Amino acid sequence: xxxxxxxxxxxxxxxxxxxxxxxxxxxxxxxxxxxxxxxxxxxxxxxxxxxxxxxxxxxxxxxxxxxxxxxxxxxxxxxxxxxxxxxxxxxxxxxxxxxxxxxxxxxxxxxxxxxxxxxxxxxxxxxxxxxxxxxxxxxxxxxxxxxxxxxxxxxxxxxxxxxxxxxxxxxxxxxxxxxxxxxxxxxxxxxxxxxxxxx
Numbered sequence: 001x002x003x004x005x006x007x008x009x010x011x012x013x014x015x016x017x018x019x020x021x022x023x024x025x026x027x028x029x030x031x032x033x034x035x036x037x038x039x040x041x042x043x044x045x046x047x048x049x050x051x052x053x054x055x056x057x058x059x060x061x062x063x064x065x066x067x068x069x070x071x072x073x074x075x076x077x078x079x080x081x082x083x084x085x086x087x088x089x090x091x092x093x094x095x096x097x098x099x100x101x102x103x104x105x106x107x108x109x110x111x112x113x114x115x116x117x118x119x120x121x122x123x124x125x126x127x128x129x130x131x132x133x134x135x136x137x138x139x140x141x142x143x144x145x146x147x148x149x150x151x152x153x154x155x156x157x158x159x160x161x162x163x164x165x166x167x168x169x170x171x172x173x174x175x176x177x178x179x180x181x182x183x184x185x186x187x188x189x190x191x192x193x194x195x196x197x198x199x
Contacts, residue, residue, distance in 0.1 A: 001140045002184040005132065006044060007156060008147045010055070010063040011036035011176040019093050021059075022086035022118075029062045036176035037063045039197045041070035043178060050142040053078040053135070055149060063176070064147040071145075080131035081148040084124050087117025110165040121165045125155035132156065132183060153179060160188035 011033035013021075021027045029037060044067055052075045054064035061075065068075035089097065097103040106113040110121040128148075135144055148156075154168045160181060173179065173194050180191040 002182045002188075003132075003136045003139055003141065004143045005135075005181045005183060006047065006049070006143070006145045007153045007179040007181060008040060008044075008063065008067070008145060009150055009153055009173050009175055009177050010057075010060040010147060011040065013059050016175055017094070019091065020086055020089050020097065021083075022090040023057065023083055024091050026058060028058050033059070033063070033175070036197055037066045040176055040178070041066040043197055044145060045070050048143055049073065049145055050139055051135075052076065052145040052147070053081060054147040055081040055083060055152075057083055057149075060147045060149070064145070067145060067147070075147075078131055078146070080127045081146055081152060083149040084115070084121075084151055085119040087115045087119075089115050089118065107169070108166075110168055121151070121155055121168075124152055125159055125165065128152050128156045129159050129186070133186075136183060136185070157181065157190060157193065160186075161190060 011029050013027050013033055014030045015021055049071050052064055052068040052073050054060045054075045054077060056077045056079060064075040102116055114120040150173045153173045157179060158165060158168060174196060176197045178195040179193045182189050182191060
């Protein structure tokens with residue numbers, strides 16, 4: 001028995017690429033992001049989805065809402081799919097972080113680094129994979145949409161691909177993308193990664 005996961009990165013907001021939003025409140029989708037969310041709903045409508053789960057952050061819930069509505073399900077909040085707690089870096093611009101030793105270490109060694117006052121990538125990967133373990137028990141042959149965030153999805157895929165966390169920069173997970181993972185226990189197969197959704 002295997003469970004299929006559609007790992008969806010939330011759609012675009014106006015600060016993507018300029019601000020490390022992390023768990024900032026009130027970061028909502030922009031106009032382009034709302035179009036992307038509806039395009040994601042179109043993409044997933046024919047996939048016989050059994051459940052939709054979402055990070056509690058606004059941009060993820062706003063992405064999940066049209067997907068769930070199109071499928072006829074309720075989007076359930078999963079704290080395990082929340083963005084990384086970036087601690088003191090939350091809300092800072094990427095430009096302001098350049099050159100800081102902690103930031104350099106974070107980007108060079110995700111397996112050992114930790115944002116000041118935040119959580120490590122190892123902790124992120126652990127909470128996300130535990131959530132998938134639970135969902136496999138609840139939906140042993142199910143098809144589940146998980147709306148989450150870039151590095152949370154990367155860490156999840158890396159776990160099943162047996163990739164080191166230090167190698168996460170080698171692949172991308174774009175806003176409003178879909179990656180498909182089939183999992184049985186801690187084994188799995190990635191069927192697609194970073195599928196772009198045109199909107």
